[in-house]
Amino acid sequence: EAGVAQSPRYKIIEKRQSVAFWCNPISGHATLYWYQQILGQGPKLLIQFQNNGVVDDSQLPKDRFSAERLKGVDSTLKIQPAKLEDSAVYLCASRGGTGDLVDTQYFGPGTRLTVL
């Protein structure tokens, strides 16, 4: 089966600009996650969707970050305006397999954002 797709793979912007990332999860996976991975750290959950509803967005900086998952499939994560500290890799993951795989998250390749 196809994996989690993300685009773009790389993005360079200047501070105060806006940027959007796109994620297409594994087909049929109901749960979708966005993580922020700063260099040298583990992934940190930004937001979790169950179908098109938000389950957890407690660590999402809502003054500048927003995310949506229309129709419960694709998702977009937006930053507006970007700050220097937003430079990171943004990972999308999905979960929703069956049987033994139901608890496992599958990750996309990530989008590396550099804010200058």
Added chain:
Amino acid sequence: AQSVAQPEDQVNVAEGNPLTVKCTYSVSGNPYLFWYVQYPNRGLQFLLKYITGDNLVKGSYGFEAEFNKSQTSFHLKKPSALVSDSALYFCAVSSGGFKTIFGAGTRLFVKA
């Protein structure tokens, strides 16, 4: 609150030798424990998990991990390391399959 600790920033091992990457956790309730590997410019790749059952879990590429409830540990092991195992390894924990917390990662370097 949930937490995960990977006490070693880097582990160095010679090819053919056994390797261990350490992980300890803190969680309320029954832990769901995971190991992921990350290669350069790639996303995280699932290696193995413990949910319930046997304490010794076998996963991809010859890796295994042992769940130790009394020591709240879930160390990753492999009997014979390969140069191609060199990568960044993340331990993760969730309680009941909810919010997953990742460790800071351990870089494994296997020299030929």
